[in-house]
Amino acid sequence: MKKRTLIILSIVGFVLLLGIALAVKVFGDGKTEKDGYNTYQVKADNPIRITGKVSPNTIKTYQNNSQLGDFVSVQVEDGQYVQQGTPLINYAIDWTQRQSLVNQVNQAEADGDQNAINKAWQQLNRYDGQVNNSIYATFPGTVSLQNIKNVGEGEAILQLISDEPEIQTTVSEYDLDKIKVGDKVNIQVNSTGKKGTGKIIKISQLPTSYKQEGSAAQASAAGVSAQASSGEGEENGTSLTTNNPIQNNPSGGNSNETSKYEVIVGDLDFKVRNGYSVEAAIPQDTLKLPKEVLTKDNYVYVVDKQGKAHKTKVEYDEENGTLIVKKGVKKGDKLIKNPDSKVQDGKKVEVSE
Template identity: 25%
Template sequence: MKKKKKIIIASIAGLVIAGVGIFALRSGNQEPQYSAYTVKTADPLQLKGKVEPIQKQLYFLDSTKGVIQNIPVTNGQEVTAGTPLIEYQNDTAQNELVTQQHAINKSTLDASQAEQTVASGERQVQTITNQITDTQNKIAAAQVPEEKAALNEQLRQQQADLQSANDQLSQARFAVQGAYEDVQAAKDVLTNQQQQASTSVVAESDGIVSVDEKGKASPEVPVVTVSSKGKQIKGTVTEYDLDKLVPGQTVEVSTIGDNKQAEGKIKSISSSAIPASNDNNNVASYEFIVEGEFPWADDLSTVITLKQDQLLLPDAAVMKKGDKQYVYKYISGKVKQTEIQTQDIGGRKVVTAGLKAKDKIIENPDSALKDGETIQVSAND
């Protein structure tokens, strides 16, 4: 009987030990209930852009100036402000030049004839003046009253002739002045016509020239383009990422293809959206300018990379208690309830206070999790 009891007790003990072993084995293989998430900044934002000159001057065909006779610059030529770019010739104005030159010649001839009239008048005045002097001398020397009377009568006639000669001389001099004014006016008209007959369009600023021969026949194509040596990048950003751009922000610009890189800064951001080319596209896009040293060809495609300092969180990691938000930090195997502040930007939850990059938090907390609790977690980064 005693032997039978011993066997039963040993069997029960064996079952207990086996049960404990199975429970321990199951507990050791049980998956952690919570996942850890490492707080990190948002991925860099990459936007499309193109290289363009800081300043560009376009010179189109101007038919009012006539036809293009010559383009004295070539592709790739470096010019300074004032350099002739396009030379026009106006055939109508050229014909008017001949007529106007005849008008100048006639006015010049009239002026020359008027000068001759003045010279003749001056000689006549001098002759009459000399006659008056001679008569006055004779009157002074005359002894006979009858002779004096005749000389006095002669003097009165000579003085009348002198007055008439002086009047004619004044008119002749006035005619000379008018003739030369006509000559100058005709020359002014000629100068204006010469400018219209042969006109040069000059560069308004320094830069590099680009010539398009198609522009000679089409007013819609620039004949000559002068682009500044300094370059900038013009990029586009959608309304979803517009808030991430700030003037003065440093960016990295790289060319597509050969991947040349240069640093730049956002110079300006347009406040008005680009007109949509597709009526079905309801996403607004905006232009922005990046300034920097970009020694690349115009219209080259680029990628503009913006580093983002925003800390992003999964929505499920954030718990609420009243009007406050908190997460569970995971530190050395324990959790610590930590109050945070967030902001929803573009559909993402962004941390504004309470956490920093590389902090570990519980990604899937629940109401059973307690502050200070020791737990095992699985990584979910």
């Protein structure tokens, strides 16, 4: 009886030892002879997701300027596309005012007084600039009529909308260092599903919190400037005032809030209506690796299409336990995870699918 028990115990012990050996083989080094080594395929970091609305690069509002003369009519239609220099508005202009300025130039040049010449030309150029700015299209764009009947002084007659749409959005401080001017942006219009591309044309230097604080400072400075312009020192009803506000020790917003920076995406390669909302992605070229691919001497093994392992030196920075590749491997490379002494440079290696 004892002999039979010993035989049974021996068999059980043998089975247990065999099971332990198999477990070590399978789980001890993360691979089996059949499955081979696990691998990691090098891939780029996830794209930065942004949202925004399409808006024109520039909108110019043409207001009734009675200093030129009485408003007569517009010379364009609503929705009409115009080139730079196209006449938009008719005024009953009294050209004797300009002729008077021309006469002043001629008289100053005849007298040879350089200071008088400069001043006369300055006044004439200012008048011509005012006429051009109030009548002609200063850039190519689409006309939007606002009011063409009983227009009061300073009231809007029409708007000129530039034909260069942009997307205004923001990125957080955590993504700011991952982007730069000129980066490609993949765009999709929410309402239509239309897709296209653009590129980053501007990244603000200060977060949006500074912009909000700066607006308050400008409003305060504007009030001071207005008071200054109504004081003494005016000559012939005109005065020179400045409005360059200074912010001392700006706070930059709540220290507990994540800063956001304004980003403008332009150079869109497709037509899209102003005001449409979009979702976009900024592709990232940064390559990241897990620590498991490193050998003890900080190399990696790259497996080629023939299944051969190539020992490769990789340069990297470490960030929160992840390796940020600087040099050595490229997107799509297949690397051996947990390489051991059995892996040899230039030799074929079994890898799991």
